[in-house]
Amino acid sequence: MLGKESVLHLLQDAVDECRAAGSLSGSDTPQIVLEVPKHEGQGDFATTLALSLAKIEKKPPREIASILISALEKKTPWIEKIEIAGPGYINFFLTHDFWRQSLITIHTQQSDFGKSAAPTPQKILIEFVSANPTGPLHVASGRAAALGDALARLLQAVGHEVDREYYLNDIGAQMQLLGHSTYLRYRELLGEKVDLPEGSYQGEYIIEIAEALKQRDGNQYLEGPEASHIDFFTQYSFETIVAWIQKDLQAFGIHFNTWFSEKEIHDKNEVTAALDFLKSKEMLYEKDGAQWVSTMPFGDDKDRVAVRSDGRKTYFASDIAYHRNKFERGYDRLIDIWGADHHGYVNRIKAATQAMGYESERLTILIHQLVNLLRDGKPVKMSKRAGTFVTLREVMDEVGVDATRFFFLMRRSDTSLDFDLALAKKATNENPVFYVQYAHARLCSILSVAKTQNWDIEATLQNIDLKILETLSLPEEIAIIRELSHYPAMIQSAAEAMEPHRITFYLQNLAGMLHSYYFSCRVVTDDAELTKARLILITAIRIVLRNGLRILGISAPEKM
């Protein structure tokens, strides 16, 4: 049982009762807001109901509050007291026993604690990273990767079915350019003097790929039709790079259910089909020799070209087909995670999916702001073509996977993020991820000490009753228990807002409470009852820390 729902029910009943009895006269009931007050002394839960009823009832808020309270006063055993405060808040103080009860819930549910079943479970596809396979992943992709993965777990935790997808732009001009760049490097390695045309990919990795081909196949591509050689180099480079990307993402702890090929959409004529579909809905028309999609009626600034006057399809056209494909695979909801540099594209793709007849709520495009890469406070200029960039791999190797992920997840996604490489390197001691992990390691350490002193932890955890827990009476103990029991609500609101960063803040706070508690109270003492109760408490903390870290995709080490 969770406190929040119970109190909400009480309030709803109180309003109904007062109206039936005539002490309140209105008929509208505003949405009852129940929150956890920030400051001590303001109760475990507080509602602004009386404030929002003031207008409807035409009575001062405090008066309404006291009317409601008299109806609430039918002594609910788990409420310690109810107070009116400030302009008309109603503050609820719950009994300690009520809170202690939640320790039993945590131990019963274990890794399921915090999970819930959505009222209407959805089948969701999250598409993220999707960086062009023209080079290794750079740091900025790490943000999208960490975000998408955490969001996927978060939505799963609240009962949705989630798949992860990487969209591979494996066709188009940039692929040709990639093959051409590699081919030129190959010729260079065989002693030719070549000029790299402007715009070609110049990173070291291009030479690496060319070298590999030279080693394997010698000079056999010097002769013969260049065009077919370039096709071959394109394919080879693409495969090599995709393998790198997959390896890096795997090392980063991210698994995609599908790697979706843009080329396949074209090969299966889905682009044409999607455009025909739009035409059948009269959302596609011809003007100046080109085919235009009517995106304007759906909030776009102007209509957009899908087929150019020379007959070639735009990238927008394949994106329309791709989104249609995603919907047709049976997903209730699509989530795209894009960098801020693509935000200008949001309206048009949302408009296009609406033009096809999909409700706008079914597509969410989550924009994360860009990562400013700094070194010692100075911006690092990055360009994939010029080959000056910092890869995700380098950062993972330098800073570690856990710290990198936590760092990316600490910030709300719509603020730009400074990633200072020098700082990140030295952040091994400062990064808050260690603060949280350390709390977990500490708990494990206490438990192992308890074990060596012959405390039977298993047995203790199997027979928890309220009586044992009564020895947990210190204010900080109750405060920790209260915080633990708020975990499920936090997960739900984080999922609803699609803001995984809330978990990082929650975990830091909880870790802080533990560190502080550790300093002032011993868990393992001569007092058998107290020791048992505290072992129950700290194992509950451990469960919640683990559950939270798991959603973030960060490890919970037993030793540090």
Next chain:
RNA sequence: GCGCCCGUAGCUCAAUUGGAUAGAGCAACGGCCUUCUAAGCCGUAGGUUACAGGUUCAAUUCCUGUCGGGCGCACCA
């Protein structure tokens, strides 16, 4: 010029979707290890929430404008 995001402590960021006294970490200063991990704890200091109006019982949050920063504005991908 137009559009999107942001502007909160010296720095990096929160703030329960409009609530009570705006909070953390880092940096600074002063304390705490013969007892379960000092990657820790306790304390001090730090604010006209960019600015000006508006909406209401209540605004960091919503609206308008100004200023500042980032990004984007193709029959490119």
